[in-house]
Amino acid sequence: MKSTLRWVLLGLFTLVCIFFLSNIRNAFISTQPDQIKIMVGSGSTLQAISEKLPGSQVLDEKAGLLTVPYGKVWDYLGKIMAVKGVFRAAAVPLDHPTISWRYYGYSIKEQLQGFLHGDFGKFRSPFNRTEVTVVQELPTMLLRTCTYFIPGLLMAVGVSLLLAMLSAKWRRIGVFMDGVHALLVGLPDFFLIVLIQLGAIYATKFLGHYVLLIVQVGNKTPFLIPFLTIALIPSVTIYGTMRVAISRELGQDYVVTAQAKGLTRSEVLISHVLRNVMQDLLAILPKATTLALASMAVAEAICGIFGLGGFITSPTVQSVSSMSVICMTLALVAMAFHVLYALLRRRFVIRTGEAVSQ
Template identity: 70%
Template sequence: MKSIGRWLLLGAITLIGIFLLSNIRQMFLSVQPDQIKVTVNASISMQKLSEMLPGSKILNEKGGLLEVPYGKFWEYQGTAMTIKGVLRSAVVPLEKPIISWRYYGYTVQDQLKGFLHGDFGKYRDPYTRKEVPMTTAIPTMLLKTCTYFIPGLLLAILLSILVALWASISRRVGAVLDGIHALLVGLPDFFLIVLIQLAAIYATKILGHYVLLIVQVGERTPFLIPFLTIALIPSVTIYGTLRVAIARELGQDYVVTALAKGLTRREVLVSHVLRNVLEDVLAILPRATTLALASMAVAEAICGIGGLGGFIILPIYQGITSMSAICVVLGVVAMAFHILYALLRKRFVVRAEEAARP
């Protein structure tokens, strides 16, 4: 029970940290948080406008400056534009950006109040220009992301294990694969994604007809590019770990004994070594999953996909009133995989102290 409580506490602290960090941009202010500037025609006076905006106060009638409740400048600026007689409404820029802990605290507190009342923010659909509640959008985003994230991660695990075994069976193949691995380790994620996109474009050009979707078009979402990206990048990490683990096991006495008894190198790897490097696989999977999530976000941004990662990065989706809700969902997804790996380690990895018990 103590162990479960410790892990629950760690998970809660992690989610709180994600929530606070996802709001860090609110700390940097470039506009007055309690003022708006309006331009009106003769049909309405500043006094009348102030009365129609509860909580506002006239600061400069000629300049059209109004004081509004702290932090409500965007809300009041939008509301002012809906009032008849208002020609223009705008926020008031600061002379230079400042760091405001007060506004950061106000934003965090306001979001927490919304979360407690079931309001997780909204975003403006770039195609219909309508505001959509995040409670409706997040399940759709999560489903879209999982359609290529989970298959890509599973392929990464299977591919890296098979390739590592192949490299360990044949020294010549191993030298080639290790060279490719060293090259891929040094390449940035976005460069690999761009190479995959270019390959699709040139394939389309050579074949003379449409091959695969490169960017999201309406409801049509690219699959192959994010799928290959998620499969390729984590598999590089898993492959490197497995190569080291297999080399370690091949130097153990039981391998030498098995080879001396007439077993082939392939039989020893599949029957004995693979089972003993399972702990290494499960140990590297949390890091590989984190890399897969990061690669997913980059792939969605480059392909213009409105998944969990795309909503955080793409400029067309930056009208989200509560970005932290998506960041927390991503954190929950990562934690769910970490819990799964912990359960698998407890189920399949036998520790020496457990085996020694009567």
């Protein structure tokens, strides 16, 4: 019970940290958070316009400066442009960008108040430029991401485990796979994703007709590129771990005994070694899942996919209040997989210890 409570508190602490970190950009401001510069027509005055905007005051009639409640500049800009007699209105730029912890705290407070009232943020759709609530679009984005994230992760686990077993059985395959593994470890993830995308483009050109979807077009989402990306990058980590674990087990006394009794190398690998390296596999899966999520975000950004990862990396859909919700959703997805791995460890990993005499 104490262990469960500790992990729950750790998960809540992680979500709180992600919430604050996902809003850190609000601490960097380039405009005055409480001033607006207005150009009025000849038939109106700044004071008359201020009287129509509750909470505003004239700061400098000659310069056309108006003060508004702190942090409400963009709300008041929308209201000002609807007032008759206003020719132009804009936020007042700072001499240079600065860090404002006051504005950061204000934005955090505004978001928390919105969350309490059921407002989890809005953004403009990249397809029709309409304003959409996060709650409305979040299930679609999550489903779109899972269509290639879960199959890609399962493929990474299956392929890496199979290759590690084959490398342990046949020496030549092991030498070749170890060389490929060393090469892939040295290449940046972004470079691998670009290579996959270029391969898809050249395959389409070589065959002379449309073969693979490179970027998202409307509701048509690329599958192969993010799928291969998610499957490739985590499999490099899993293969390396399983290769070491299997080599370790092959040197144990029980393997020598089993082979002395007439069991073949394949029988030893499948019947004994595979079961004993399951703990190593379940130990590396949390890290592999985190790598898969990072790869998914990069792949969605490159392919222009409107999923969870594409949202947090695309400047066309980012908004102040919805960014933290998407980031916390990604964290919850990762936590769900970690809980699954913990349950699998309790189910498949045999715990041993010394007996305590009474």
